[in-house]
Amino acid sequence: xxxxxxxxxxxxxxxxxxxxxxxxxxxxxxxxxxxxxxxxxxxxxxxxxxxxxxxxxxxxxxxxxxxxxxxxxxxxxxxxxxxxxxxxxxxxxxxxxxxxxxxxxxxxxxxxxxxxxxxxxxx
Amino acid sequence: xxxxxxxxxxxxxxxxxxxxxxxxxxxxxxxxxxxxxxxxxxxxxxxxxxxxxxxxxxxxxxxxxxxxxxxxxxxxxxxxxxxxxxxxxxxxxxxxxxxxxxxxxxxxxxxxxxxxxxxxxxx
Numbered sequence: 001x002x003x004x005x006x007x008x009x010x011x012x013x014x015x016x017x018x019x020x021x022x023x024x025x026x027x028x029x030x031x032x033x034x035x036x037x038x039x040x041x042x043x044x045x046x047x048x049x050x051x052x053x054x055x056x057x058x059x060x061x062x063x064x065x066x067x068x069x070x071x072x073x074x075x076x077x078x079x080x081x082x083x084x085x086x087x088x089x090x091x092x093x094x095x096x097x098x099x100x101x102x103x104x105x106x107x108x109x110x111x112x113x114x115x116x117x118x119x120x121x122x123x
Numbered sequence: 124x125x126x127x128x129x130x131x132x133x134x135x136x137x138x139x140x141x142x143x144x145x146x147x148x149x150x151x152x153x154x155x156x157x158x159x160x161x162x163x164x165x166x167x168x169x170x171x172x173x174x175x176x177x178x179x180x181x182x183x184x185x186x187x188x189x190x191x192x193x194x195x196x197x198x199x200x201x202x203x204x205x206x207x208x209x210x211x212x213x214x215x216x217x218x219x220x221x222x223x224x225x226x227x228x229x230x231x232x233x234x235x236x237x238x239x240x241x242x243x244x245x246x
Contacts, residue, residue, distance in 0.1 A: 036191045036204070068159045068240045073197040074226065081159070081223055081240040096244055098221035100204055102195065117191045118203040121219055121244045 005067050007069035007080045010103060010111055015062035015084075022053045035116045048116070059089035062097075078111070079102045087119075096121040132190035133226060133234055138185035138207075145176045148246050158239045171239070173175045182212035185220075201226045201234070209243075219244040 001009070017024045029035075029045035035052075036042075042051050047069035068081040080101040085094035124132070140147045152158075152168035158175075158238040159165075165174050203224040208217035225238035 019237065034193045036193060037191065039191065041193075042246065063142060064235060066162065066242055068162060068242065070157045070159060070164075070238045070240065073195070073200060073227065073237060077196060079223070079238050079240070080200075081221075083221060083242050096219075098204075098206065098242070099242065100202070100223045100240075102202060104196065114196055115193045115202050117193065117202070117223075119189055119191065119204065119206050119221070121206060 003069050003071065003078060004067075006111075007078060007103075008067050010101070011064060011067050011080060011082055013065065014101075018052070019059075019061050023049060025049055025052060026110075029116075030112050030114075033113055033116070035118070037118045038120065054109055057088045061087045063087070063094070072102055074102075074114075076105045077114075083121075124199060126192050126194065127190075129234075130201060130226075131190050133224070134187060134190050134203060134205055137224075138187065141175070142182075142184050146172060148172055148175060151234075152239075153235050153237075156236055156239070158241070160241050161243065166232075180211045184210045185212070186217070195225055197227055197237075199228045200237075206244075 026045050026049045029048050031044050034043050035048045042048050066083045066085040070079045072079045082099045086093040086097050097120050099118045101113050103111040104114050106112050149168050149172045152171050154167050157166050158171045165171050185207055187207040189206045193202045195202045205222045209220050210217040220243050222241045224236050226234040227237050229235055
């Protein structure tokens with residue numbers, strides 16, 4: 001699978017899980033994983049998932065606009081850059097967001113998120 | 124210097140150079156550097172600077188809105204995530220952009236850009 005297709009598959013899996021089964025994101029992070037969410041720094045899968053599941057909205061839908069990827073300096077690592085729209089239940093307008101992931105391979109042949117930075121793009 | 128201050132100093136230096144002396148960006152990239160600019164993949168400092176200096180606007184001004192950073196998996200490497208506005212000369216409205224950099228240390232105690240991904244955030 002070429003890197004762009006891998007990145008796109010990861011991103012689709014990530015946001016589908018976020019939108020339908022947020023606690024399921026736990027398997028995509030590890031103890032050393034870092035999330036910076038709107039400037040707040042959080043480390044480790046349990047803390048990251050606690051943050052993501054406690055966001056002040058229960059239902060949401062991410063629409064992906066662009067996915068870019070590059071190989072990272074880490075062996076078989078991948079940098080993924082996403083832009084898109086986040087629609088919250090009950091809100092009229094979608095929010096624009098940008099997010100980057102640094103993915104590292106797992107021994108099982110999959111990927112986990114080492115670095116994750118999320119920002120809303122306010123108009 | 125703490126990582127957040129370093130990241131902010133790099134970002135200010137980068138965009139000041141971009142806005143005032145675009146060819147000067149050459150020293151911030153190396154042969155292995157990668158740029159993905161609006162989906163177009165470019166590799167190596169000379170090609171990257173050729174792209175950036177041939178963009179269809181001569182004067183511009185970047186205003187930084189947010190700078191986030193995390194340590195990368197590479198030794199003393201740093202991931203930097205920027206959002207901001209790009210004002211082109213003669214245009215009424217600024218364009219919103221997001222950009223990520225993966226910075227690696229140089230032997231001289233400075234940083235260069237290994238990975239660079241840029242996207243405009245269209246409204």
